[in-house]
Amino acid sequence: MEGPCNRDIAISVSCVDWVSLFEAMHQIIVRNTEECVRLEAVSVMIVILMRSNAYMEREKFGKATVFESLSQLLRKEAGLRVQRHAVHLLYLLLNCPKLLVMFCSGSNEGGTAAVPVDDDARPQKFIKVLQGLADCVACSGNGIQELTLRRNAITVLAFLASSGKPGFEIFVRSKLYREANFIMLILQVLVSEIDIEETAVCVESPEIFKERTLLIREALILLNRLVSNPAYSVTVLWVLTNSRDMASLTIDIATRLSWEYQRHGHSDCITRQMRESEIVNLARVFRKRVFTYLGHNIS
Known part of the structure; x- marks a missing residue:
């Protein structure tokens, strides 16, 4: 009342x-x-x-x-x-x-x-x-x-x-x-985050690992959405591969994130599952789109 x-x-x-x-x-x-x-x-x-x-x-x-x-x-x-x-x-x-x-x-x-x-x-x-x-x-x-x-x-x-x-x-x-451009910035962020994890001397705190995982996930979702969009995919894939530097960066990110991540430390099970399953799958789909596009151009 x-x-x-x-x-x-x-x-x-x-x-x-x-x-x-x-x-x-x-x-x-x-x-x-x-x-x-x-x-x-x-x-x-x-x-x-x-x-x-x-x-x-x-x-x-x-x-x-x-x-x-x-x-x-x-x-x-x-x-x-x-x-x-x-x-x-x-x-x-x-x-x-x-x-x-x-x-x-x-x-x-x-x-x-x-x-x-x-x-x-x-x-x-x-x-x-x-x-x-x-x-x-x-x-x-x-x-x-x-x-x-x-x-x-x-x-x-x-x-x-x-x-x-x-x-x-x-x-x-x-x-x-x-x-x-923003695509290049996002690629640079991704490769930087991967490098930081791979070169870390000690295991990161669960909070840092979770936030970095969420960041990588958000970036991959965006990239996958763009390379899968019928109206925009050709433009985005061209931007991702139109120079040697961009193509190398794109392939490097897609390949490295496709590997299963081993250094989970004390992360919670939800974050671990996101890293082992969702991010790996997103990276593999992205890699397949990029490789298919490159193969189509080469042939």
Whole structure:
């Protein structure tokens, strides 16, 4: 049974101007550089977005200035904890169909359908968000927070890549640092994680092993989804194999992850099963797709 106090709280919450509160938190981010202050403000923004309807309400929170600020929060200079929250905030914004269209089409106004655009025509605020997302994928460090950040950033990229042709074009065509693209970054992350495990002097903690396993799994699911998609597979396989370096990296990853992993340490049975079965199977499917494509081209 609801008491007077609960009714008063419900009434007061229903009267909150969530857009104004969201903008107030955004202004705190703009005016402050302290990590702890920004972290609290972004946390409130996330809560506000999570309580909003992605289809009916969330569009009004996605002003262009928010994306401009997001590009700063995603950069390594913002701090690891802020980056993690910024990735979550970006994911929630892009889950609004109209904001997703705006982001993919490079427009300041949401529409009903996104049209692919070149990086040259894409507004700088969106390009910088993508560069910030690349910072998160390529972040240094091997702790749980760094591994989680990389995994969450790849999750956002997977959402973009599977959202339709404009999102896929962003994933494949966006030029990042030194002419790299997101596919190359993900391959570099995978080979780095494999190298770290194989060269580790001592067995990692169960928590680190689990988070690294989840990261590798997320990356392989994304790669398999792309190389299996009838509309995109040829493009992705071409990107994966169009140069000697990319082809070597792709084959190296697919081959090494296809082997059964032996150094499980004290990992729990679910993580062990994921590593022994799911990741090995994902890697073998990926390897088969790549080898079939290469064989088709050679013949």
